[in-house]
Amino acid sequence: MLTLTSPIETYAHRLPAGLKLVLLCGFTVLLFALKSPLALLCAALPLIVGIAAAGRSFATSSVRMLRPLLPFVVIVALWHLITKDPFGLPILIRMITAVAAANFVTMTTRLSDMIAVIERLARPLAPILPPKALALAMALTVRFTPTLLARAAEIAEAWRARSPKRPGWRILLPTTLAALDDADRVAEAIRARGGSA
Structure with missing residues (x-):
């Protein structure tokens, strides 16, 4: 990421x-x-x-x-x-x-500084939403966005190498599956480190 x-x-x-x-x-x-x-x-x-x-x-x-x-x-x-x-x-x-x-x-x-600020701001919501979970979700969103864009660009490039047609909507499904696969691997890594995902 x-x-x-x-x-x-x-x-x-x-x-x-x-x-x-x-x-x-x-x-x-x-x-x-x-x-x-x-x-x-x-x-x-x-x-x-x-x-x-x-x-x-x-x-x-x-x-x-x-x-x-x-x-x-x-x-x-x-x-x-x-x-x-x-x-x-x-x-x-x-x-x-x-x-x-x-x-x-x-x-x-730095992302760690942003997470610290979000955790402080989210403390009043602790009874309904754990601040650490909210901060982690925001951190993952920020870090995953460029990764997802890069993955979509790679899939589009692979499509262009194999077909004269424009990729367009055709890469939507493989991009979604790649994003879900990445999310699954990140969730496993978080669980392995004692987190909950």
Whole structure:
């Protein structure tokens, strides 16, 4: 399984995980409160400066992390162009900025620090939901997402090597089975270490 934390050490790595998550929540709320494209671009400016201040390599990695968003940007842009809806630009700016901010926090925060924050926040829910179980579920989700994407890419590549047809929906079943197989193996590993899964 992969981690999304950047190996490039930056000033943001030294900030507490709790502070970064609080700032991310506040920033996201602000983005949804703003309506005009100019106000949204002004709100995005500190984030752009913060990413640029982390260095060229880190900024390049941050931009690369936005690639999976491209199909959604194209679909939203086309929809608003076809329907002649003037609210398309604010939606696109908000979406890209929010994802870039979340990526920035994820790339500069160790997963163990995030889990510790989630466990602290989940303590009041202990009677109905064990904090450790919630933290583990979130950690597995974060770590499994890039693994699942990589597995889907491998299956699509294998399909293209054997068939001239586009893979499309045809790789859905093998990707799902591969994900279930990985989940089963992780559950066995957790049980072997004394956990419950």
